[in-house]
Amino acid sequence: MERELEKLLKKSRLSVTDSRVKILELFFNQQGALAHGDIEKRTGEKFDRVTVYRTLQAFLTKGIIHTIPTNDNSIRYALCKDTCEEGHHHDNHVHFVCNDCGNTTCLEEIIIPEIKLPKGYASNQVEMIVSGICRACKKG
Amino acid sequence: MERELEKLLKKSRLSVTDSRVKILELFFNQQGALAHGDIEKRTGEKFDRVTVYRTLQAFLTKGIIHTIPTNDNSIRYALCKDTCEEGHHHDNHVHFVCNDCGNTTCLEEIIIPEIKLPKGYASNQVEMIVSGICRACKKG
């Protein structure tokens, strides 16, 4: 595992540091997205808050993670697929936010449908966020 | 105009106050969304910051405005159509964020397409945010 992560970091031309490995590990051990706050909580005393900000920023610009917009002022972050690189994201999947457990999930298999914009608008990126009750919560 | 706004406030069982009228006016005089910060700037010295928070909160729960998720930690707010009420929003339109001018627009006429969720998921609400270049900026 550790090796895996190192490889990913190196591929992105990021030096391999404790915080980067640990935070990346968090993302791998969790399906679903993490907010900045989550990461602070889970890394506990280990790293400075500033380091978490800078680490997420680095992962973002290198195309290791992507953001998921929210309407509660707490951006979520989730792992990108291999196909994403610095400057070229290829995340076109739907995100699901559970109103019960609060988890945000990437529905990798659900592709965001095309839409026709009014004349004069040029689209660059499309986000689609569905909220409701997730599978796990529905059962429970 | 003033009358219009009063009517809307009363219909929502909100008492008619200076700040509510002025902030609601802002929304009416502007097509597109406003962030909390925008409102603070435009109302200048007039109201306390806390009042702006509480006013937006009131408008939200009464179904006068709706939120638009962002990935920069600054939720946008825009007017709802008449059909929205306390507890029952009926906003199913696409939102457009211009990367040039930064404006967020409600594309009322573009309905969010249906999607098929994986088994076990129940959808409650769907958001679709397109970013790119808006009509105004494309021309300029």
Added chain:
DNA sequence: TAATAAGATGCAACTTTGTTGCAAAATATT
């Protein structure tokens, strides 16, 4: 219209979140 009740506002104090510069520490390169 005046008196009263209900509700909204501003202020102060505070918490949480995010930013920046810089010296010390860790990592990468030779």
Added chain:
DNA sequence: AATATTTTGCAACAAAGTTGCATCTTATTA
């Protein structure tokens, strides 16, 4: 192993958001 390059933590700060409470405003009633 020595050096160059990056990253980290700390401190200090700025910005954003929250809460309780006294005062003022709006709505209701007589």
